[in-house]
Amino acid sequence: MRSLASIVLGFETVLLALVTPVMISVAGVRPAVAVPVCLGLAVLAIVSAGLLRFRAGYVLGSVVQVGAVGLGFVVPVMFLLGLAFAGFWVAAMVLGRRIEQAKKAHQAQTGQAQTG
Template identity: 40%
Template sequence: MRRERGIRESLGSIVLGFELIVLFLGTLVAWGLHSAPAAIVIGGGAFLIVLAIIAMLTLRYRYGTWIGFAVQVLAIVAGIWVHMMFIVGALFLAIWIYAMYSADKVERLKASRAQNDPQLNETENPQ
């Protein structure tokens, strides 16, 4: 039986999944523009991609969210080499903050409804 994923984990995975594509393409752009030595560009891009994957895999825990925030901040910092990353990174940071805030709000609402409606608990967990 599969574990049920929370809303935070689902939304975070979606945001990070799209960001993986952007990070890969940003790495290729930085490499093509010769913004820095190739080893630094490829190594930095690979580091960000691996960090995003780690964040996706650990989103069920609170520290996974913080790793996701680190990915967002580092994506903005990548704007030093590819200036459009300032804008793209800021957009992804805004999306990340909104997704995490919305997920927390929905989780609190679900918990409140489950606590206030005992019949809801019986239909979700039949015995």
């Protein structure tokens, strides 16, 4: 689960960094507002990726998803991109849990076969 989540956050970091000039040039947001908001979310994504071995990393990652969708109020295309990454985030959580459960079941089955 952790590796899938870190991949999503890594790509989202790039997206959040690239939306900064879009906010400034297309949406007309002042650089003093756009830079801290977008790059702050990008830094938060990096920090949360580093904390994924703890529950706090997943909580911060979810905050990043909400922030990315919230940027859609300024740059409407971010509703679409933010929701896409939020979907990737949920998929990483669901698929990651399934993979971990399958690994545990396989290890338990393999361990029983070796002892039997």
